[in-house]
Structure formats: C-alpha cells, structure tokens
Amino acid sequence: MADVLEIIRCSNFAAIKHKDQRRKDEEKTPYINHPIGVANILTEEAGIADVAVIQAALLHDTVEDTDTTFEEIQALFGEEVTGIVKEVTDEKNLPKLVRKQKQIEHAPHASYKAKLVKLADKLYNLRDLNRCTPVGWSQERVTEYFQWAHKVVEGLKGTNQPMEDSLQQLFKERNIV
C-alpha cells in the first residue's frame, strides 16, 4: 500500500509541474502523457515493479523541463529517486549538440535503474515519432533523432530484453540496423 501512495504522490507532483506544457504534436497533447507513458512501458512491457524506478520515470523530465529543483525532489521523494532523476537529466544550459553527445557518452556508465528509465524514454519518443511528426520537424530531423537514439541505446545494451527488442525492431524499420 505504501508503494501505491508514493506513486500517486509522484504522479500528482509531475502533473502539477508539467500542467502548462504540451507535446510538440499537432494536437498539443498534454506533456504529462509522456512521463506516465514511460512509467507504463516499464510496468507493462519491461516487467519492472521497482517503485523507485517508476517514480523516477514519472519525474524524469520535471527538472529538465520545468522549474523543479533536485532539492525539491530530494525533500519529497528521497535520495534514491533523486539519484536516478539526476542521471537522466540533461544540463539544459549546454549547447544542444554537446547535450546529445553527452547522452551517447554517459549511457554505458549509467546505473541499471537509470538505464531502464532511459530505454523506456527513448522507446516512447521513437514510437511517438512514428505516430506523428512534431510541428516544424523535417523528415531529416526525424531520421537524425532515430540515428542519435540508436547510438544512445547501443550504450544501454544488456539492461532489459523486451524494451531492447522493441527498440531494435524500430531501428530495423528505419534501416538503421
């Protein structure tokens, strides 16, 4: 029961933090659909029932994309969840190319729990790109995102077979592998 309460607290916190944010699709889908969908991939497809991983998935874009601080997350959700969220948070002040390169370089060194969240995040975003093209994105930009995601996922190998198999299939369909 305590686990359920923690997960609802996280969901509520993330929903409030992302409330004014929308996805980049034509329909302007509420952004919260993304972290909830990432958590859902972990429970439904990856077979993950670790509460800290699910909490980190729900919170994974709050610091990167909203005014949330790690101190806030630490105070509300504790050390372990904060550690995972830190590992999957890009430094937004860095130039985009540097940020993208850092994800490729850091992926192999991430903890097992952070790797799980990263795999689910990439799987969700690639499926979302197949569903529809974000406003303003060219087909080249979509292709480049797939190619970059493939390099990140290469560094996450040996973490979770179901998610890696699904990702591999998406890369095959794009002729990347």
Ligand SMILES: Nc1nc2c(ncn2[C@@H]2O[C@H](COP(=O)(O)OP(=O)(O)O)[C@@H](OP(=O)(O)OP(=O)(O)O)[C@H]2O)c(=O)[nH]1
């Ligand atoms: N496919 C897709 N992505 C969308 C959409 N709306 C928002 N995003 C977000 O955009 C990010 C990918 O776009 P980029 O141009 O590469 O990155 P940027 O927004 O950080 O500059 C992802 O961030 P992220 O989750 O932090 O992941 P990451 O790829 O940056 O690691 C993804 O969640 C959408 O409609 N479709």
Ligand SMILES: [Mn+2]
């Ligand atoms: Mn994300």
